[in-house]
Amino acid sequence: LAKTTQPISMDSYEGQEVNITCSHNNIATNDYITWYQQFPSQGPRFIIQGYKTKVTNEVASLFIPADRKSSTLSLPRVSLSDTAVYYCLVGDGGATNKLIFGTGTLLAVQP
Amino acid sequence: DSGVTQTPKHLITATGQRVTLRCSPRSGDLSVYWYQQSLDQGLQFLIQYYNGEERAKGNILERFSAQQFPDLHSELNLSSLELGDSALYFCASRRTPGANVLTFGAGSRLTVL
16 A cells, blocks of 8 residues: 655645645555545545546646656645645555545645 | 435443444445544544445454445444544445545544543
């Protein structure tokens, strides 16, 4: 299983773009990269998933370099409500799959 | 509403007791995952079921057990409870192989006194 490493915490201000990077040096060929957001006392919520290059949806973008050993979640123009813990998850999506979350990154957005 | 239903939402019990947490996955999802999250801690993977069969085990204590029934709902049984078992227990379901998109329930908060 590919282990993930993220910064423990990040600070930002409202309106800024935030980039959170996750390292997954031993990612396997069949592994996908998935990001989740978690607010206190709530279950994590899926944000975005990708395999290579760039993926964009209505809330975020995910950048994956050619070697796939890292990925960057980009949140455009953050607001106070984006304060949360962000997890990256790597796995092959098979029927038997320990989906193990890392420590996550606590993003604190200030006014 | 995520479509994953967990009951009870809150549970307070004493050390040494046994409790059962229940999870109904999102309609059509065959996989169920259980996670434990203690105060200010990360998500600890406990166990996974796929279509009624145990498929993966994480750091689940021997005092804990789980199962997935034919209707795909799952139960997590915690016995001989200790103070350290106080935590949020999340259930998540996943639609099919080929995607790591988990849908989480709201969690069951267990307090052991």
